[in-house]
Amino acid sequence: MALMESPFKIILGSSSVARxxxxAKMGYDFTVMTADIDEKAIRxxxxxxxVTALAEAKNDLIYENRRDRRWFLSFIAVFAESYFLLIGLIDLEVVVHEGRIREKPSxxxxxxxxxxxxxxGRAEVVGSVLVTNxxxxxxxxxxxxxxxxxxxxPAQIVQSLxxxxxxxxxxxxxMLEHPLTSPFVKEVIGTADTVMGLPKSLTERLIQEALTCP
Known part of the structure; x- marks a missing residue:
């Protein structure tokens, strides 16, 4: 578990409530800054x-936007009284069903x-995390x-969703954690947080590696 008084803050490049x-449960202070890219243009x-290519594209956009004065001031306003090392964190995932990649439904x-x-049946979830110092x-x-x-x-559950x-x-x-979906989950091989879009152990390891001097 991360300490609440960490010497850095995190930018989460996702608007996902689950992420x-x-x-937050990992103990990190963070702010949310999303990046608009055409995900369908990356194949x-x-x-x-x-998922790695999508994460890199979003990361690139946020990283480049740090030079924008309005972006910088908005970030400083959030953590005005903190001495911090900026960490940008982007996460993406896709679902694989019967060998086919599924992104957000159109x-x-x-x-x-x-x-x-x-x-x-079954589905696989593949998630990527990219941390930039x-x-x-x-x-x-x-x-x-x-x-x-x-x-x-049941059909009525599908309709409600x-x-x-x-x-x-x-x-x-x-959405594994949705109250309409969760009763019909038979088994998860792997971790629930991976399915929800942010594998904790992987995220923790990458943050620590990003903090290490080259």
């Missing part, structure tokens, strides 16, 4: 290569297709994989 919750055949119909496909420029990256096995998911709309904002339309 914010995980990072890789292997899921681990794709429509409710696609989200329905995704979720119905998990019923009584904004003071030294040092980067450390890694990825983790987890498998999720499902019971049959679609109507709620939150599945459009997560990779593969899969």
């Amino acid at each position: 914010r919750h995980i990072l 890789k055949e292997k899921p681990e290569e794709l 429509s409710k119909d696609e989200a329905r297709h995704f979720i119905e496909g998990y019923s009584g 904004l003071k030294t420029g040092r980067r450390e990256a890694g990825w983790e994989r987890a498998e999720v096995y499902f019971h049959d998911i 679609i109507e709620e709309g939150i599945t459009l904002n997560v990779a593969g339309g899969l």
Whole structure:
């Protein structure tokens, strides 16, 4: 567990509530700064290569934006009384189902297709974490994989998830921690935090490596 009075602060390059919750439970102070990129413009055949490439693209944008005076002042306003070492942290994940990579659904119909496909079956989640030390420029990256096995998911549950709309904002339309989804999770091989988008042990290791002098 990280100490609350750490000598650095973290930028979380994700608006995910689950990721914010995980990072807070790890004991870190952080602020959220997202980066808008065209994720569909970046294509890789292997899921681990794709999540790493997406993380790098978002990281690059935030890293370059640090030179923008408005960006810098907004960050200082958050941590005005802290002496800190800036750490930028970006995380991405995709779902792999029957050998095909699934990112965020592009429509409710696609989200329905995704979720119905998990019923009584399995899916893999591949997540990447990229940590950049904004003071030294040092980067450390890694990825983790987890498998999720499902019971049959009733049609009314699928419909409720679609109507709620939150599945459009997560990779593969899969939200393990959702109260409608969790009762139908049969088994997770790997860690739940990997499925939720921020593997804690990997994140902790990369932060410590990024802090190490080259």
